[in-house]
Amino acid sequence: MLLAALILLLAPAQAEPSGPAAVEEQRIGAPEANQGVVADARYLYAIDNARIAKIDRRTGKVAARWQGDPRRYKHMNSCTLHARRLVCAASNYPDVPMASSVETFDADTLRPVSSRSLGPGRGSLTWLTWHDGSWWACFANYEGKGGEPGRDNRWTTLVRYSADFAEQGAWIFPPEVLARMAPKSASGGDWNRDGYLYVTGHDRPEMYVLKLPQAGPVLELVTTIAVPVEGQAIAWDPVDPRLLWGISRGKAEMVAARVPVVTAR
Numbered sequence: 048m049l050l051a052a053l054i055l056l057l058a059p060a061q062a063e064p065s066g067p068a069a070v071e072e073q074r075i076g077a078p079e080a081n082q083g084v085v086a087d088a089r090y091l092y093a094i095d096n097a098r099i100a101k102i103d104r105r106t107g108k109v110a111a112r113w114q115g116d117p118r119r120y121k122h123m124n125s126c127t128l129h130a131r132r133l134v135c136a137a138s139n140y141p142d143v144p145m146a147s148s149v150e151t152f153d154a155d156t157l158r159p160v161s162s163r164s165l166g167p168g169r170g171s172l173t174w175l176t177w178h179d180g181s182w183w184a185c186f187a188n189y190e191g192k193g194g195e196p197g198r199d200n201r202w203t204t205l206v207r208y209s210a211d212f213a214e215q216g217a218w219i220f221p222p223e224v225l226a227r228m229a230p231k232s233a234s235g236g237d238w239n240r241d242g243y244l245y246v247t248g249h250d251r252p253e254m255y256v257l258k259l260p261q262a263g264p265v266l267e268l269v270t271t272i273a274v275p276v277e278g279q280a281i282a283w284d285p286v287d288p289r290l291l292w293g294i295s296r297g298k299a300e301m302v303a304a305r306v307p308v309v310t311a312r
Contacts, residue, residue, distance in 0.1 A: 062223035064253050068273035069291065069304040075107050077301055080294040083125035083174075083235060083280020084301045085133070087154065091292065091301055092133060094280065096122050099133065099157050102301075113157035120150065125174040125235060125280030128154060136184065138171040141193035147172030147186070149212075163212065169204045170232075174280055178238035181215060182208040185246075187232030200225050203232045205244075205266065220246075221268045224255045235280035240288045243269060243309055247293065248278045254291075256309050270309060276302050 079093035079100040086092070090110060093100040097120035101111040115123075121142070126135040133152040138145060149163040149172070165172060170186030171193065177183075188194060188202035203225065207215040220233065224246070231249030238244050244257045244266070256269040276293035284290035284303070291306050 062221075062227045062255070062268065062271055064271045064273040066270050066272060066309075067307040069254070069275065069306045071275040071302060071304050072290070073303040074295070074298075074300045075102065075104070076299055077102055077109075078299050079112075080299050080301050081296055082123065082294070083282070084292045084294050085126050085128055085282040086284050086292050087128055088286050092126060092128075092154070093294070093301055094123060094126050094135070096120065099126070099152065101154075101157060111157050113152065113159075115159070122171075123150060124172065125282075126152075127174075127176045127237070127282065128285070129177045131155065132160060133157075134175060134177075136172040136175040138173070140171050143193070143195050145171040145188075145193070145195060149175060165212075169206065169217075170198075170202060173232065173234050174236045176237050180210075182210070182212065183236075183238065183244075184208060185233050185236050187234070189232055190230035200229055200232045203228075205236075218259065218264050218266045220266055221257070224257070224266075224268055227251060227253070227255070227271075231278075234278050235293070237281055237283050239283055241309060245281065245283075245291070245306075247274070247276070247281050250278045252277050254281070254306075269311075272306060272309075274306075275304050 077093035079095040081095040083094045097115040097117045099113045122140040123137045126133045135150045138147045144167040146167045147165040151160045170188040173187045190199040228248035235247035257266045281293045
């Protein structure tokens, strides 16, 4: 904890929200809204460790539910929609060594389709998204619970994979962003059509807008936006490009917020 506090003290001030805030537009309750949410044109999918609920976004009624064995689905962190599949990031948190897997479900029935083990290595897989012909995966690292000795959240890594999960590149996060997340890590992330990567931490009501660097291994911070959710997994609406879905874990609600356009810098 001392190291996390020192990083926060030394971090540049620009990591704090400084521009227009996202504006809340809608809330829908769901007991499963404990880890994240993802949306398609008609439904919302609330994600918990070993549960998924498919909910009509207009009426709030549950269309389907899935309950997995908690021994097999120990900590499902988030999901993304790809080709009518829910592709979900999962891990063995808080067990160590940290190990991860990609769990895939049919979006229509919520039935499990496949499981790909990524094993131990970079950290704990918290989110996965498809962008620019590749999978982008975030492996979180923590100080304290769920972390491995000698590694704090500075080891958090974004990895780019091919469609069949061959590694294509990897980046670490800016120190000013890691300081805001400490002692936890990047719990949510999704690319927007504007070409920026939007990332949330574990508990702060803010979102970090990042871009790939022209050179080097460190992602670049563009700006930080205040959002009406307390971290956790996020997903962009597939119909409205500036509408972001997140969760309020304490209230078990899925939250939609309109995000201001980010000016290039």
